[in-house]
Amino acid sequence: MPTVSMTVNGQPAAGEVEGRTLLVEFLREHLGLTGTHVGCDTSQCGACVVHVDGKSVKSCTLLAVQAVGTEVTTIEGLATNGTLHPVQAAFKEHHGLQCGFCTPGMVMSAVDLLSQNASPSEPEIREWLEGNICRCTGYHNIVKAIDAAAQAMKG
């Protein structure tokens, strides 16, 4: 079995996995980082979004071996010293969640959006989130939260 090693949330992480092990399986089952969820297993719902070298990626679409040598950030690694990232804080504050199952993926997607576009318009937010499904909220408060986070990050 191949050995994989990468940096996850700033810490070195390594393990022996089967070649077909998905990144999401490595994160959840080998590293116990269960904040990254599996909603569809087929790269469509976005519940499993993490960052690989700063870019949002559906971790059920990537093999663990493909992530060797990269810097992976999961939802657990987003807060710094116990302080929520502004996107996390905004999702909480603006009720951008109900059951919460889509939330980690939504947050990770939104953080990537804001790193590329500091003031996205509402249509831009909507378009960006096409790959993230939420069955509960109707997206209204999710869009609101991302908009508020963008404002907050501009300070």
Add this chain to the structure above:
Amino acid sequence: MLDRPGAITGAVSTPRQHDSGHKHVAGRAIYIDDMPEPPGLLHVYFGTSSEAHARIAALDLAPVRAAEGVAAVFTAADIPGENDISPTHRHDEPILATDAVHFAGQPIFAVAARTRDQARRAARLANVTYEPLAAALSIEAAKPAGAMVTEPLTLVRGDADAAMGTAPRSLTGQMRIGGQDHFYLEGQIALALPGEDDEVTVYSSTQHPSEIQIMVAQTLDVPANAVTVEVRRMGGAFGGKETQGNLFAVVAALVAKKTGRAAKVRPDRDDDMIITGKRHDFLVDYAVGFDDDGRIMGVDMTYAARCGWSSDLSGPVTDRSLFHADNCYFYPHVRLASQPLKTNTVSNTAFRGFGGPQGMLGGERLIEEIAFATTKDPLEIRKLNLYGPGERSLTPYHQAVEETTARDIIETLEGSSDYWMRREEIDAYNSRSRVLKRGLALTPVKFGIAFTATHYNQAGALVHIYRDGSIHLNHGGTEMGQGLYVKVAQVVAEEFQVDIDRVRITATTTGKVPNTSATAASAGSDLNGMAAQAAARTIKNRLIAFAAEAWDVPPDQIAFLPGRVRIGQQDVPFAKFIGRAYMARISLSSTGFYKTPKIHWDRAKGRGRPFHYFAYGAACSEVCVDTLTGEYKVERVDILHDVGNSLNPAVDMGQIEGGFVQGMGWLTTEELWWDDKGHLRTHAPSTYKIPACGDRPRVFNVRMVHGVRNSEETIYRSKAVGEPPLMLAISVLHALSDAVASVAGHRLCPRLDPPATPERVLQTIDRLRAEDAAA
């Protein structure tokens, strides 16, 4: 409303955030699949039927047993107790198929292996020899023979035939209504841990832990007290985990007890969609008599539903469709009948609205038909037929509609959405625009609150106060994202006048509160809020009696104020007061119980008061349709919804927005499709389209009716909010219909059936053009 200065945080009626919000955003909220896996855990997968209806002539499981990693394989013969998980105990729903299969996807055996991947691979290795039997896959196929899964219901008031015979005008028609997959983001899952003797603990993603407990007990042939079922949260449910979790939970428990190892069952998304039941699709036949003004005189409707291979909850679901066939309208003479048809498809089940939305669609179709027949605006027909005082207040089931809320809401929204101005503007636009056509519709919702099975309308809660003044709260309701936990915690915080952070919300478990009902029928906070309040008040009364004696003041001079207790002239901090009570040996723990008053229902007679009260709302939707492609956009939606005195306005707004969008998905893009062999072909989000972020209306004005308390004595006079908003989306279907009608000069009723996918919109446009040209 914000937290008031000097007041407690998280009081009733404040927009408190979801109790787990800080954990959800940090990825630290634990769902069942996130729990640390016990050593030796077995992963379980189902081997399922490829045939819609067949006799199993031979079943060879040797290759499954021989597969890598497989620890054990289970068939019906391995079940020590009953091989049945019918929630209504009709013995028509085997856990694992025995001699025959009744739908494609039915579990035949379960395989337990070291890894999930091994279990999935092994499950495919069985050699099953089928002898095909005749299969009824659709409502049309099932209707002639008319086999039903449960007794149909007929509601009759007056003489519908005679009324239609004497009515100046009448018409008949048919409406097809599609089903809907729940698409909860967290799929079905159960984790079972074997205990001592006959004991087992099951973590189940379920809306109904008490039912899982009974099902596990009867499967294992052990008493209910050997089984503990717990659920902290679900990643969405929407009715799809009211009964559909049973299968996964009982098999996890079976494997755990048989092997002595922990067992987890988690189907992947495609299998989840294939194996579990959905919203019922319906075929509605209708006849309506009316006068030249459009006033309804007589109604006759038959609601045929595809129930699937077993009864599940189809009886109460189809009953509820009849209870909502009137929506907000008075039918002077009426006959409504249900046909819960048996088909060789998955067993359809509860889904937000529970048959009510389908019932309402039938009623709204009548309104639309009459509007076209009388060349009036549908809104005029709606208002003309609303329930009114006296004999115009009687529903088809003889419960009176006493309030004028529907009319009030419609008229307010009519003004605030500028309905008539926009109507004119849209007409003018449509006469200019050749390809793009806009449509507008305003539809109301009246939804009955209570389980129609009267015995379900009960709830229990358990409250402890520990000697440091911290509070432990438990109740029978489950959290699926709807915010029930925070709402009930707000009730307890309010009762004791403590900050909500002092109230620990704990996982729902059969070990703490027994014999609970499903968290369903929108009744979660109505029932559990009241039960928790009762528990809190029992403790409060003991505390008041204690303080009166210890401080020697009359009880009426003792009050729970924010963070403290006022005893005569003296204020004692809450925690200190509790410490004193403990030292004085006061019991600081209590159960609470609630049963909904006033309701009764005689199904045989079709009479009673099945509902405690009604929740109301209305929505005005505007769409724009591309008549060349059938594609459309929802341009603007205005909603006014009645939640009584909201327990938590932020949570309630979320329910309204989310419910509306989910309803819109059902009526527009979500299409379930089975092939002619009975295989579901839309079993993943690639082919089954729930609303995405871009589908939400461009302008979305959502408001709650302000300052109207529930006239019934509900918890702080609030109203249930889980299901009713879903039906606000009927306005989108009618707006689409309105836009489509403009291609034939509004001369023909489009009879646009849901889901109004772009294909169906286009087909309807073509049909209308052809019919109009022929006329």
